[in-house]
Amino acid sequence: MKTNYKGKHAAYIGVEVALAMIVGYAESLVPVFFPIPGIKLGLANIVIVFVLYRQGIKDAFIVSVMRIIVSAFLFTNMSTLIYSLAGGIVSLLGMYVIQKARLFSIIGVSVCGGVLHNVGQILIAAAVVENLAVMTYLPVLIAVGAVTGTLIGIVAKELFNKIPL
Amino acid sequence: MNKKDAILIFVLIIAAGSMFLLKDFGVSDKEKAKAVIYESDKKIEEILLTEEKEVDINETNRLLIKDGKATMIWADCPDKLCVHQKAVSKKGETIVCLPNKIIVEVQ
Numbered sequence: 001m002k003t004n005y006k007g008k009h010a011a012y013i014g015v016e017v018a019l020a021m022i023v024g025y026a027e028s029l030v031p032v033f034f035p036i037p038g039i040k041l042g043l044a045n046i047v048i049v050f051v052l053y054r055q056g057i058k059d060a061f062i063v064s065v066m067r068i069i070v071s072a073f074l075f076t077n078m079s080t081l082i083y084s085l086a087g088g089i090v091s092l093l094g095m096y097v098i099q100k101a102r103l104f105s106i107i108g109v110s111v112c113g114g115v116l117h118n119v120g121q122i123l124i125a126a127a128v129v130e131n132l133a134v135m136t137y138l139p140v141l142i143a144v145g146a147v148t149g150t151l152i153g154i155v156a157k158e159l160f161n162k163i164p165l
Numbered sequence: 166m167n168k169k170d171a172i173l174i175f176v177l178i179i180a181a182g183s184m185f186l187l188k189d190f191g192v193s194d195k196e197k198a199k200a201v202i203y204e205s206d207k208k209i210e211e212i213l214l215t216e217e218k219e220v221d222i223n224e225t226n227r228l229l230i231k232d233g234k235a236t237m238i239w240a241d242c243p244d245k246l247c248v249h250q251k252a253v254s255k256k257g258e259t260i261v262c263l264p265n266k267i268i269v270e271v272q
Contacts, residue, residue: 108170130206143181
């Protein structure tokens, strides 16, 4: 019923933001060995990709931005917020464009998201410190982004197939 | 997963691999390898890795040069990611403290 829809929609967004936050926090407990500031597995993208396919870009954007801001507020600190936001937004917009192009399956879209997330972060780091030295790790970030993007895509695909609209 | 996905992943990994191989990770002449400290794009200091000393950077970071390697041993930034980064010794490797905009690069 139309009168119930907005409440249901808001509830879904809330759950999705919370899920993304929990996954993001859980992955931060796992030590990552790469010598790059802020390098992450990006597992929260499982939720973002899921929302993108299930509900569209607007909802995916809301969930992603809210999750990044609240997570930074609670778990890390606001000084690194700009890097997370850059990575998250670049990644999501890229995924939206590629999704619309209908070239790849959800897995391919997720791979692009993973790579763009890392590339976005490194580009903004290079801009902020006004030094290109941070680009040394670009190849590693691309390879890692591709691999994690694949795994994330597989999980998101299963979620999308199993959870009813 | 369809064929185009697999091709995408393959291409990305090949691209990353090529970029990595093309990088000038010269086994730098151990005598001449130095740690160059930048604040943003401004060079602050240069120290040969053959030396052994503790370097105070802007009162916000401290770098230790020992055994041919450079490590960040202290920083006042909130995340301390720079302190946890591995010691660097090869040309092109970096230690970065983003909040304080400090970059240490081996050249």
